[in-house]
Amino acid sequence: MEYGESFVDTLKREFKEDGGFEVTPIKLLQLMDQDFYTYPNGDKVQPINAFFLVKLANHKHFATKPTETNETKFWSLDQQPPHFFNGQHEEMWQILRKELDK
Known part of the structure; x- marks a missing residue:
């Protein structure tokens, strides 16, 4: 998060810089501050x-920072990714699944 940025501004910038995609936020699912x-x-x-x-705001793919992103991949919500960087990522997956099962 850059000085003066909102969470939404940070989200949009980071998705574009690190994932190569422009996104539109739909809903705050959870504020996570106890990891x-x-x-x-x-x-x-x-x-x-x-x-x-x-x-996705559109289907255009932008160049990512090669020092921060090796690969981007979309996962079906029916198939959990085979590994997570840390426990927080697994918790996020479960929060997403719960939200989409509503």
């Missing part, structure tokens, strides 16, 4: 994430 973990270098962090349901 703690330690990076391999020993840094301890408490990330704060606003988790949104989004939709």
Whole structure:
């Protein structure tokens, strides 16, 4: 999040920079502020994430930052991705599934 940015502005910018897609936020699903973990270098962090349901604004794909993104992939909601970076990502998947099952 850049100084002065809202969560929505950050969401749109990060999706475009890191995923290569323009998105439109639909709904805030959850504010996540109680996760703690330690990076391999020993840094301890408490990330704060606003988790949104989004939709593609268009089908144009933009170049991503090669230092931050190796690959983007869409997953069917019927098939959970085979691995997650951390427990927070698995929790986000479950929140999304619960929302879409309503």
